[in-house]
Amino acid sequence: DAGITQSPRYKITETGRQVTLMCHQTWSHSYMFWYRQDLGHGLRLIYYSAAADITDKGEVPDGYVVSRSKTENFPLTLESATRSQTSVYFCASRLAGGLNTEAFFGQGTRLTVV
Amino acid sequence: GQQLNQSPQSMFIQEGEDVSMNCTSSSIFNTWLWYKQEPGEGPVLLIALYKAGELTSNGRLTAQFGITRKDSFLNISASIPSDVGIYFCAGQRYTGNQFYFGTGTSLTVIP
Numbered sequence: 001d002a003g004i005t006q007s008p009r010y011k012i013t014e015t016g017r018q019v020t021l022m023c024h025q026t027w028s029h030s031y032m033f034w035y036r037q038d039l040g041h042g043l044r045l046i047y048y049s050a051a052a053d054i055t056d057k058g059e060v061p062d063g064y065v066v067s068r069s070k071t072e073n074f075p076l077t078l079e080s081a082t083r084s085q086t087s088v089y090f091c092a093s094r095l096a097g098g099l100n101t102e103a104f105f106g107q108g109t110r111l112t113v114v
Numbered sequence: 115g116q117q118l119n120q121s122p123q124s125m126f127i128q129e130g131e132d133v134s135m136n137c138t139s140s141s142i143f144n145t146w147l148w149y150k151q152e153p154g155e156g157p158v159l160l161i162a163l164y165k166a167g168e169l170t171s172n173g174r175l176t177a178q179f180g181i182t183r184k185d186s187f188l189n190i191s192a193s194i195p196s197d198v199g200i201y202f203c204a205g206q207r208y209t210g211n212q213f214y215f216g217t218g219t220s221l222t223v224i225p
Contacts, residue, residue, distance in 0.1 A: 033212070042118075042202065043157070043215040058212060090156050102147060103204075103213060105156035 003027070006091050006106035013081050013113055021076045021109045023091030031094045032074040033058075033103065034066065036087040043090065049074055081113045120203055120216030128224050133190040135219045137203030145206040146186040147213065148177050152199045160201075161188070193223045 004025040013019045023032065030051050035043040035058075045058030049068040063085060065077045074093075078085055088110050092103040120137045127133060137146070145164055149157035161172050163179035163186060170177055174191045186203055200220050204213040 035215075040217065042120075042217040043204075045212050045214075048212060092156075102159050102162050104159065105149075107154075107156045 004091060004093050004104055004106045006089075006109050009107065009109060011109060011111045013078075013111070015081060015083060015113055017081050019078045019081055019111070021078075021089055021091075021111070023074045023076070023106060025072055025074075025091075025093045027093060027095070027104075028071060029093035029095050029104075030071070031096065031103075032068065033092040033094075034064070034074070034076045035090045035092065036060065036085075037090060037108070038087050046076065046089075078111075081111075083113050085111065086113045087111060118203060118205055118214055118216040120219055122219060123217070124220040124222070126222045126224065127193055129193060129195060131193055133193055133197070133221060134187065135189075135201060136185060136187045137205070137216045138185040139205055139214075140184070141207065142183040143186075143205035143207055143214075144183065145213075146177070146179050147204040147206075148175075148186070148188050149202045149204060150199045151202065151218075157202055190221075193221075195223050195225055197221060197223050 007022045033048040034046040044060050047066040049055045052071050088108050090108045091106040094103040095101045147162050148160045151157040161177040166183050168179040176189045178187045200218040202218045203216040206213050
């Protein structure tokens with residue numbers, strides 16, 4: 001199906017483990033984003049990418065790593081998960097930069113770190 | 115990070131009533147977006163605004179880009195139960211490509 005998909009939808013991991021959240025889009029959008037959503041904070045940007053092999057930090061990048069070897073994929077890795085990284089993670093994409101393009105979101109990954 | 119203040123934080127209304135919510139910023143934004151999020155789902159775009167003063171409708175939803183560029187408003191007319199969800203505003207400045215999100219307005223519609 002066309003669109004933006006995230007996997008897994010739910011994940012439980014232990015403190016200190018490495019975990020990777022996947023994001024795939026079929027629109028050939030240039031830009032992709034990772035947000036985390038926590039109560040009282042809304043959506044906060046972790047990392048974004050303007051194109052393959054180009055990534056930039058967002059508001060809360062510490063503890064996360066991203067890569068973008070292909071335009072359609074933008075995985076987010078927690079190298080050593082901590083309880084504070086328990087959150088709902090959303091991937092988003094948009095066609096291009098500039099002001100007149102909207103971002104579209106995936107369904108989210110609920111991550112619990114125990 | 116950039117702060118977008120969204121109010122009210124939550125609303126409980128009767129079916130058929132109109133709803134108003136707003137989003138304010140200390141900085142100027144040049145794009146405003148309004149999203150709705152239902153439980154267990156990602157945010158879905160409702161309305162996008164690109165010019166100061168712009169008024170745009172999408173069915174029963176109407177959003178406005180404030181003249182000062184520091185605020186935006188969303189109105190829902192004749193609410194129905196399926197309007198339930200969390201509504202987020204998002205703003206983008208000229209510089210950079212990221213959107214900053216408000217903390218959301220939770221809407222409950224009582225049949």
